[in-house]
Amino acid sequence: MLISALLVAGTDAVLLQHQSQLRSEAFEAELQALPQTYGEALAGSLSVDPSGSDSTRQLLKKLQSRPGILAIELKTGSGVALASGDPAARAQADVRQIDFELGPPASGGALLQVLAQEQAMQHAFWRDAWPAIVLRDLVLVLLLSLSVIVVLDRMMLRPLRRLADRADQLDSSQSPLDLLASAPGVQSSELSRVARSLMRAHHGVWLRWQDEQQQVLQLQQQVQSQAAQLQAAALSLEQKNRELGSLSRSDALTGLANRREFDEALRREFKRAQRQRGQLALAVLDLDHFKRYNELHGAAVGDQALQRFAQLLSERFKRDTDFVARLGGEEFVALLPGFGLDVTQELMEQLSEELRALRLPHGGSADEGPGLTVSIGLAAYSPAHPYLSPQSLMQAADEALYIAKHAGRDRISLASSSSLAERA
Secondary structure (H helix, E strand, O other): OHHHHHHHHHHHHHHHHHHHHHHHHHHHHHHHHHHHHHHHHHHHHHHHOOOOOHHHHHHHHHHHOOOOEEEEEEEOOOOOEEEEEOHHHHHOOOOEEEEEEEOOOOOOOEEEEEEEOHHHHHHHHHHHHHHHHHHHHHHHHHHHHHHHHHHHHHHHHHHHHHHHHHHHHOOOOOOHHHHHHHOOOHHHHHHHHHHHHHHHHHHHHHHHHHHHHHHHHHHHHHHHHHHHHHHHHHHHHHHHHHHHHHHHHEOOOOOOEOHHHHHHHHHHHHHHHHHHOOOEEEEEEEEOOHHHHHHHHOHHHHHHHHHHHHHHHHHHOOOOOOEEEEEEOOEEEEEEEOOOHHHHHHHHHHHHHHHHHHOOOOOOOHHHOOOOOEEEEEEEEOOOOOOOOHHHHHHHHHHHHHHHHHOOOOOEEEEOOOOEEEEO
16 A cells, blocks of 8 residues: 555656646746737727726636736726735735736727736645545555555465465475475465575575684684784884883993983083072093003903993992983093082092002003003082083083093093192
């Protein structure tokens, strides 16, 4: 029933759209033909009675009753106005006004105004034609539904009823396949083949589903394995990044901070000393004759000496604010916030004595003289002796180290804003 109704509704939609277009074209043609259709009759009626006879009013009512005509107004040459319909229709949307003269001399120059609207014409048509359309559609729906019911009954329901009747007559020892094979009619054989085909299709789908399930399990295992590998790779990469970050800021041989880390610490502590008007001591240390030391004892022994001296620096300067670094080769640096030249000089003297006490071999054997020694250049920032920048403080310490080297090594040289002093 629903399918029949949809079919009829679709057909009606196409037909009604076509009819609507035809009615629009006919309405337009009818409006164009109004002067020829009613002009001569109205002109003749007005020639008999210019004030508007009964025949004139009848013609106006007949014209106004046509579909789509909302109102009519006739103005005669003598000043008489005859109207029919609703004059307020002029304010509605899509209203067309058609004026034509009922030509002289018979009409005395009368003017006819017609207000027409296509939508009103369409509404009038639907009002008149709708009951017939609904009745026709109901009849078509009933006929189509009966046809579908008859077709379904002949093609499906009758064979199924025959199969059911046959099954009721058989005993329980017969299988459904025997029933399908023994049932009369072509439809029964076809149903049997369809049933067997469906079973085979179902079995095939089940087998494919099993294969796909197995593939899904394998894919899940592969995904889990790859996820574990990715996680391990991510952890390894993170570890490598930490190691690289550490290497980029520390010396690989001694474990102290490198030149890059020292430069950042010097800038940071110099600004803090300026801001707080505090003190900041800087010592540059260089192991004496270390190139010859390497030549005599080998690079491996030289590396051990560097490591031992770095350990000595870390043990001596272990405040949270102290900072020691290896600038490169045999050159080291100590940055001591809060210390002036006097305190730093005493600390460096103790460090030199501790290095001598280690008696790291300087010549061919331990009996050839004192152990490995160090030259130190000191500079300190304070409100009384300020420096303009971290670079100027570093330059002052380097110049003090240069003087210590050329004054005989194994000594401490001090830099200040006025003079440089030396102490052996």
